[in-house]
Amino acid sequence: MGSDSLTSTKPLPLPTQEAEEPTNQSTTALLSFDTDCSDSSSSSNPRQKPSTTILFIALLLLTCIALSAAAAFAFLFFSSASSSSAQSSFETTARALKKLEKPVVLLVSSDGFRFGYQFKTSTPNIHRLINNGTEAETGLIPVFPSLTFPNHYSIVTGLYPAYHGIINNHFVDPYTGDTFTMASHEPKWWLGEPLWETVTNHGLKAATYFWPGSEVKKGSWNCPKGFCMNYNGSVPFEDRVDTVLSYFDLPSSEIPSFMTLYFEDPDHQGHKVGPDDPEITEAVARIDRMIGRLIDGIEKRGVFEDVTIIMVGDHGMVGTCDKKLIFLDDLASWIEIPAEWVQSYSPLLAIRPPAGYNPSDIVEKMNEGLKSGKVENGKNLKVYLKGELPSRLHYAASDRIPPIIGLIEEGFKVEQKRTNRKECGGAHGYDNAVFSMRTIFIGHGPQFARGRKVPSFENVQIYNVITSILKIDGAPNNGSSSFPLSILLRTAK
Numbered sequence: 001m002g003s004d005s006l007t008s009t010k011p012l013p014l015p016t017q018e019a020e021e022p023t024n025q026s027t028t029a030l031l032s033f034d035t036d037c038s039d040s041s042s043s044s045n046p047r048q049k050p051s052t053t054i055l056f057i058a059l060l061l062l063t064c065i066a067l068s069a070a071a072a073f074a075f076l077f078f079s080s081a082s083s084s085s086a087q088s089s090f091e092t093t094a095r096a097l098k099k100l101e102k103p104v105v106l107l108v109s110s111d112g113f114r115f116g117y118q119f120k121t122s123t124p125n126i127h128r129l130i131n132n133g134t135e136a137e138t139g140l141i142p143v144f145p146s147l148t149f150p151n152h153y154s155i156v157t158g159l160y161p162a163y164h165g166i167i168n169n170h171f172v173d174p175y176t177g178d179t180f181t182m183a184s185h186e187p188k189w190w191l192g193e194p195l196w197e198t199v200t201n202h203g204l205k206a207a208t209y210f211w212p213g214s215e216v217k218k219g220s221w222n223c224p225k226g227f228c229m230n231y232n233g234s235v236p237f238e239d240r241v242d243t244v245l246s247y248f249d250l251p252s253s254e255i256p257s258f259m260t261l262y263f264e265d266p267d268h269q270g271h272k273v274g275p276d277d278p279e280i281t282e283a284v285a286r287i288d289r290m291i292g293r294l295i296d297g298i299e300k301r302g303v304f305e306d307v308t309i310i311m312v313g314d315h316g317m318v319g320t321c322d323k324k325l326i327f328l329d330d331l332a333s334w335i336e337i338p339a340e341w342v343q344s345y346s347p348l349l350a351i352r353p354p355a356g357y358n359p360s361d362i363v364e365k366m367n368e369g370l371k372s373g374k375v376e377n378g379k380n381l382k383v384y385l386k387g388e389l390p391s392r393l394h395y396a397a398s399d400r401i402p403p404i405i406g407l408i409e410e411g412f413k414v415e416q417k418r419t420n421r422k423e424c425g426g427a428h429g430y431d432n433a434v435f436s437m438r439t440i441f442i443g444h445g446p447q448f449a450r451g452r453k454v455p456s457f458e459n460v461q462i463y464n465v466i467t468s469i470l471k472i473d474g475a476p477n478n479g480s481s482s483f484p485l486s487i488l489l490r491t492a493k
């Protein structure tokens with residue numbers, strides 16, 4: 001998809017601690033062979049003994065090649081042997097709780113933590129969780145649209161946005177005309193049953209240090225004071241971590257069974273500077289320090305091996321630039337799309353024409369213009385009736401979703417008209433099949449095997465994983481009931 005250079009950021013094979021050392025050794029060895037070769041050939045005198053020298057150089061070169069190949073094969077053999085032995089040594093049953101009376105799950109979100117950021121810089125604390133826990137090897141797949149509110153709410157409900165109701169960060173109810181924004185806390189918007197509600201339904205305690213939807217009083221969840229924080233982005237990350245840690249100082253029976261912790265970074269920086277800027281590296285390092293603070297605090301309280309920490313992001317990030325724009329006004333020769341019809345421009349185009357217009361005709365005329373070759377970047381936008389979107393997007397079964405949806409190629413943006421604005425930054429929200437939209441999943445705790453890698457999965461599976469760990473029945477959702485068996489260790493009966 002897309003021609004952005006960012007697509008070339010490949011998921012690096014994660015070097016396990018065992019595999020790291022031989023890599024370094026073989027690199028050093030190869031370098032020293034090279035040095036020997038060049039030193040030897042330059043020190044010989046070609047004018048005195050040309051044939052002997054050529055033969056000598058040839059032999060040296062051959063020796064170098066042979067030794068390099070041997071080192072490379074030895075490394076390949078060693079690393080595959082060590083990884084296969086690691087595979088076979090996974091535990092099969094969950095580790096028993098040592099200190100806590102019952103399971104505790106701490107769900108941590110780092111907003112916009114694109115899959116691969118964990119390799120940008122040294123992240124010893126995140127890697128401590130990875131190396132001793134279970135990781136989605138090529139990342140966690142967000143739901144479409146890969147935006148913050150729809151995804152955070154999918155993680156805690158197990159529902160696709162069409163079913164949990166938060167179909168965008170901003171949208172209009174077609175019946176009432178009311179507008180949803182990220183500050184809307186009325187329960188009517190928030191469908192489904194989020195984990196804090198499921199947990200309290202079972203007589204257990206929950207605590208939320210920020211999470212979209214957590215302030216909404218709904219069902220058995222009344223957003224209890226001291227255990228449900230009202231969103232305030234200026235609260236230092238350290239304070240958030242320390243408050244969560246203070247819950248572990250409560251008597252064992254009072255410790256919340258489910259807790260959330262949310263950080264706005266590195267999404268915040270990603271929008272400003274795109275995913276490849278050093279500012280992102282610094283933001284990732286800071287998140288790692290927060291994870292370190294969290295681990296240290298839990299460890300000091302002697303419950304690190306008992307607590308389940310699940311670290312996720314909501315979506316990835318891709319670079320955008322002013323050269324990758326599509327203007328709706330350029331379609332005027334085919335059809336005029338007034339700004340009042342448009343509920344969202346990028347990275348998903350959402351259009352609700354007034355009554356009396358036929359959405360099918362609009363879609364047809366828009367695509368005709370986009371395919372004509374006469375609209376700048378037109379081939380990077382494809383418009384659908386929502387019911388005709390690829391079914392894998394699950395983005396149709398809600399009246400809140402406008403009837404016309406445009407899918408935009410990775411890194412492109414749709415705007416109404418040309419302006420003089422020049423800017424490059426980052427965006428997300430694109431098709432969730434785009435690799436740059438992936439984020440991370442790391443599970444660490446008694447039911448996660450150490451050092452295990454699992455294939456990528458969609459975040460709607462997480463709800464059932466958490467209810468399984470807490471041993472409670474969850475509400476019906478879009479996740480598979482058998483998924484937890486594929487990722488969790490069995491508990492002893």
Ligand SMILES: [Zn+2]
Binds near residue numbers: 112148149267314315
């Ligand atoms: Zn986000």
